[in-house]
Amino acid sequence: MQKDITIDGVSFMKDWAWSKTEQQFVDEFKGMDHIFPEATDKAGKLKEAYSIIQKEKPKPIEPAKPNLLEAVK
Amino acid sequence: MSNFSICGQVAANTGGIDCDVTRGVPSSLIVGSGSFLTTDYATSAGFKTAFLQKIKRANTAGDKLFPFPVIQGNTDKTVAAKEGNLGYGLRVVLLRSKPGYEFDVLAGSSLEKKLMKFNNKTIPVYVFDDSSNIWGTINSIGTFSGALYLLTVEPRGFGDGQSPKTTKISISIIDSKDFTENSKFASTDFTTSDLTGLLDAVLFESAVHATNVYHIGAKILTDALNSFVDVHANSIYATGLAAAANWVAKTGATFGTSLAITTVVDDPTNGGWTVTLDSTAYTALASGAQIKLNFTDPGTLDTAGITGIEGNAIILTKP
Numbered sequence: 001m002q003k004d005i006t007i008d009g010v011s012f013m014k015d016w017a018w019s020k021t022e023q024q025f026v027d028e029f030k031g032m033d034h035i036f037p038e039a040t041d042k043a044g045k046l047k048e049a050y051s052i053i054q055k056e057k058p059k060p061i062e063p064a065k066p067n068l069l070e071a072v073k
Numbered sequence: 074m075s076n077f078s079i080c081g082q083v084a085a086n087t088g089g090i091d092c093d094v095t096r097g098v099p100s101s102l103i104v105g106s107g108s109f110l111t112t113d114y115a116t117s118a119g120f121k122t123a124f125l126q127k128i129k130r131a132n133t134a135g136d137k138l139f140p141f142p143v144i145q146g147n148t149d150k151t152v153a154a155k156e157g158n159l160g161y162g163l164r165v166v167l168l169r170s171k172p173g174y175e176f177d178v179l180a181g182s183s184l185e186k187k188l189m190k191f192n193n194k195t196i197p198v199y200v201f202d203d204s205s206n207i208w209g210t211i212n213s214i215g216t217f218s219g220a221l222y223l224l225t226v227e228p229r230g231f232g233d234g235q236s237p238k239t240t241k242i243s244i245s246i247i248d249s250k251d252f253t254e255n256s257k258f259a260s261t262d263f264t265t266s267d268l269t270g271l272l273d274a275v276l277f278e279s280a281v282h283a284t285n286v287y288h289i290g291a292k293i294l295t296d297a298l299n300s301f302v303d304v305h306a307n308s309i310y311a312t313g314l315a316a317a318a319n320w321v322a323k324t325g326a327t328f329g330t331s332l333a334i335t336t337v338v339d340d341p342t343n344g345g346w347t348v349t350l351d352s353t354a355y356t357a358l359a360s361g362a363q364i365k366l367n368f369t370d371p372g373t374l375d376t377a378g379i380t381g382i383e384g385n386a387i388i389l390t391k392p
Binding site for chain 2: 002003004006009010011012013016017028029032034035
């Protein structure tokens, strides 16, 4: 799987973004001019980007369901 | 003649194989310690992939292979077998011949400097011939590698208007058996253009940084004064390297600690890329701490379509 994702010219590292909350993500970049320089609502744009990145986060593997037949035995 | 013999034990059957292959005309040399296990060359496609991957290794990799420029001429410098004669004239070979060759290659002064770093080195050498066979040697457990040669490089002088001048690469084999008894070749469909070396892309700060936000450019140095090739000026590289996955940052005493890169953005204003490091980790670094920033390894870059270069890291010192 690709390690990064590019959104409107900004390449984000996915695993780093996955480890952050939305607020931490916004706080990290809101003061940086080179991140989404065209955006009028920078915080909104960052939240949108965060949401896109989170959608690519792998789902945790569900624990195996107990084998009921084995349990009956 | 005696009817008793151990020829079958000390010698061998002498039948010939139809269409057996002989060495062709050398097209290029590939030097370095990269070798191939039986599993690597179990299939032709597997060998081809493995061989090209080793050319794209980082300089720090012990198994990297370095292709030399295409050969334009070849002089046999094999040292003839040493002979002696008995009293009645029987000629006896005292020492077998020692294969060696001198190759002419075209290399500009920038490349010649790189080639000179191999001068007087004992190094494994694969010879790629005009039948696309790669000649090397094999050991007792089946590992295919370059035969060990003493390699020397004679730089090109000024022209004289009389004869063409070239850079001369000479090889003399360490163990003559590696040229014959231990010799093996791999048939490929390579062309010499498949076997080209990497260029060093030297990273530099293209503008002053602001805390954890760095402006980085990359240049390929040339021998011309105050001249370099700007990697960012090529749009394929400008776009391809504007990807966080193609960069790596390390810190710590031996640069063994990863430092997270959060974003990378193309930075045409400064002719490079804006690389942002994780602010929390950056803030935690002491003043004077060093950060080694580089492109990722050339093999990964190649897979991402950024071909032919290897990043030379920049060391950044936190103020």
